[in-house]
Amino acid sequence: MYQDKSYFSGLFCGIKSICIGLKTTMREFFTPKITEQYPENRKELKMFDRFRGSLTMPHNEKNEHKCVACGICQMQCPNDSINVVSEMVEVDGKKKKQLVRYEYNLGSCMFCMLCVNACPHDAITFDQSFENAVFDRSKLIKQLNKPGSKVAEKPMPARPAVAKPAAKDAEASVAQAAPDQAKAEKPQPATDEATEAKAEN
Amino acid sequence: MFDFSVISQWLHNLLLSIVPEWAAILIESVLVALVIITLYAVFAIVLIYMERKICGFFQCRLGPNRVGKWGLLQVFADVFKMLQKEIIKMRQTDRFLHDLAPFFVVTASMLTFACLPWNKGAHMIDFNIGIFFILAVSSVGVVGILLAGWGSNSKYPLIGAMRSGAQIISYELSIGLTMLTMICLTGTMQISEIVEQQAAEGWNIFRGHVPALIAFVIYLIAGNAECNRGPFDLPEAESELTAGYHTEYSGMHFGYFYLAEYLNLFIAAGIASTIFLGGWAPLHIAGLDGFNGVMDAIPGIVWFLGKTFFVVFLFMWERWTLPRLRIDNILSLEWKYLMPISMANLVLMALVVAFKLYL
Ligand code: SF4
Ligand code: SF4
Numbered sequence: 001m002y003q004d005k006s007y008f009s010g011l012f013c014g015i016k017s018i019c020i021g022l023k024t025t026m027r028e029f030f031t032p033k034i035t036e037q038y039p040e041n042r043k044e045l046k047m048f049d050r051f052r053g054s055l056t057m058p059h060n061e062k063n064e065h066k067c068v069a070c071g072i073c074q075m076q077c078p079n080d081s082i083n084v085v086s087e088m089v090e091v092d093g094k095k096k097k098q099l100v101r102y103e104y105n106l107g108s109c110m111f112c113m114l115c116v117n118a119c120p121h122d123a124i125t126f127d128q129s130f131e132n133a134v135f136d137r138s139k140l141i142k143q144l145n146k147p148g149s150k151v152a153e154k155p156m157p158a159r160p161a162v163a164k165p166a167a168k169d170a171e172a173s174v175a176q177a178a179p180d181q182a183k184a185e186k187p188q189p190a191t192d193e194a195t196e197a198k199a200e201n
Numbered sequence: 202m203f204d205f206s207v208i209s210q211w212l213h214n215l216l217l218s219i220v221p222e223w224a225a226i227l228i229e230s231v232l233v234a235l236v237i238i239t240l241y242a243v244f245a246i247v248l249i250y251m252e253r254k255i256c257g258f259f260q261c262r263l264g265p266n267r268v269g270k271w272g273l274l275q276v277f278a279d280v281f282k283m284l285q286k287e288i289i290k291m292r293q294t295d296r297f298l299h300d301l302a303p304f305f306v307v308t309a310s311m312l313t314f315a316c317l318p319w320n321k322g323a324h325m326i327d328f329n330i331g332i333f334f335i336l337a338v339s340s341v342g343v344v345g346i347l348l349a350g351w352g353s354n355s356k357y358p359l360i361g362a363m364r365s366g367a368q369i370i371s372y373e374l375s376i377g378l379t380m381l382t383m384i385c386l387t388g389t390m391q392i393s394e395i396v397e398q399q400a401a402e403g404w405n406i407f408r409g410h411v412p413a414l415i416a417f418v419i420y421l422i423a424g425n426a427e428c429n430r431g432p433f434d435l436p437e438a439e440s441e442l443t444a445g446y447h448t449e450y451s452g453m454h455f456g457y458f459y460l461a462e463y464l465n466l467f468i469a470a471g472i473a474s475t476i477f478l479g480g481w482a483p484l485h486i487a488g489l490d491g492f493n494g495v496m497d498a499i500p501g502i503v504w505f506l507g508k509t510f511f512v513v514f515l516f517m518w519e520r521w522t523l524p525r526l527r528i529d530n531i532l533s534l535e536w537k538y539l540m541p542i543s544m545a546n547l548v549l550m551a552l553v554v555a556f557k558l559y560l
Contacts, residue, residue, distance in 0.1 A: 011538060018523065025259050025522040035263040 047128040052111040055104045056127045057144040064152035067123035069099040073115035081109040107140035206322030233325055237315055248463040250276045259521040286452035298352035303457035305345025310461045312338040317471040318396050318480045320501040331392035332380050343369045346446050353449035361445025365436030371535040375423035378543035379416040382550045383476045400482035408559045412550040417477045419543050424469035425516055432523035474508035481505040
């Protein structure tokens with residue numbers, strides 16, 4: 001047993017470590033249990049912070065997200081679960097990439113989180129929803145950018161403020177026009193999503 | 202304190218008034234057998250439930266909680282599942298021994314079970330070498346285990362059975378020595394007398410103080426080993442030997458092993474509560490008459506079951522704390538540590554008794 005110790009020191013060492021073990025289990029016996037009784041506690045169930053439920057793209061209250069459609073996440077994804085569809089638009093005479101659809105295939109995602117780590121703009125993140133069961137595999141392909149959303153303007157770093165106001169006005173009018181357009185164009189997806197959400201719940 | 206022998210005497214006289222004596226004794230024996238079997242099944246179910254719950258709690262989870270309120274019906278569901286299962290017959294096994302083995306195990310544990318003192322006057326088997334009888338019949342179980350391993354004609358059961366044989370025979374020594382220590386204190390081997398004495402003079406663990414306490418701890422360790430339970434569960438060792446000696450069993454034959462394992466646990470705890478904690482004897486503190494009166498009002502069966510389940514809890518605590526030992530560790534623990542300690546303890550107890558140092 002304790003070849004390196006003498007008989008008695010080995011014995012007392014053993015007794016001591018058993019007592020420590022017994023104390024630990026006894027403490028464990030009285031700690032609150034970590035078991036989540038899922039369907040019953042669905043209302044108050046809170047997953048832990050680092051839980052990777054499914055990929056989402058947070059939007060702020062003005063329906064703006066942060067994705068600039070660079071496609072880095074798509075390149076990083078080992079499973080080809082992300083498809084960034086973008087288009088080139090001309091803003092202020094400058095060509096700029098703009099996100100059209102951000103498709104995420106939950107069915108082939110392995111929750112490695114490489115996409116989130118790679119994104120330079122923190123545009124995507126994992127949420128805590130895990131009730132992902134659907135009846136059709138095609139429903140697992142989700143569009144993460146909300147209809148009518150657009151990329152949020154970054155607060156501009158200090159720049160000569162002379163030429164800006166005009167440009168800002170122009171942009172603002174575009175921004176105002178865009179949501180209306182989008183709303184008119186796609187009322188369907190929104191209701192689709194709503195019904196899907198109901199079905200899942 | 203309520204004396205159960207009033208009831209048994211009344212029943213005996215009632216039977217005598219209608220049938221001749223041999224028939225009365227026959228009827229009583231059948232009744233007692235039925236009671237034993239029923240209690241056996243009931244306690245097995247209670248213990249399995251308790252084990253699963255307590256194991257869960259020690260591992261910071263809730264244990265069974267879906268079948269019935271708090272999972273209370275889970276064990277019944279398991280029992281019915283087991284009853285329905287087919288008892289498979291395998292080629293190239295020693296059929297006779299294979300089928301006989303579970304009955305050896307169950308019979309041994311039932312015989313031991315019948316020795317427990319349930320209440321004042323409620324003993325099923327009680328005679329002057331009671332403790333000796335318990336030691337003897339509880340060892341019959343190991344024959345069943347060896348037969349199961351041999352009769353299965355399969356290597357895992359055989360290895361499990363050999364381990365079990367080595368282990369049980371070794372730990373039997375510690376059990377025997379601790380019991381001897383306590384008999385040294387009580388001066389009798391008759392279970393009813395041991396308990397009566399403790400009811401009159403205080404529990405043995407208090408009377409015998411230091412040596413009794415050491416003996417109790419050794420008994421807790423060796424008792425777990427006797428029941429083939431963790432950390433001494435290497436006859437089963439599901440991670441190495443699939444299920445050890447009962448690998449090849451199915452249905453109720455497996456069920457018998459399962460029942461016997463839990464009942465052996467209960468029996469080991471029951472014997473511990475009998476010889477150390479006073480069996481059905483209520484807790485008395487000298488000088489506090491009101492307190493003693495209240496304690497006397499609690500029926501003996503409640504005392505007995507309470508103490509027994511307390512010891513069962515200690516066994517489970519031990520089981521779910523320690524990892525499984527290796528076979529050489531198990532044997533060196535017994536032969537190099539427990540046995541010398543219990544021998545020294547026996548001498549200590551003899552000195553205590555000789556100089557009347559007990560309380
Ligand atoms: S989510 Fe991030 S990485 Fe992916 S396209 Fe948008 S900005 Fe680029
Ligand atoms: S978590 Fe991994 S697999 Fe899933 S979308 Fe992101 S990069 Fe692809």
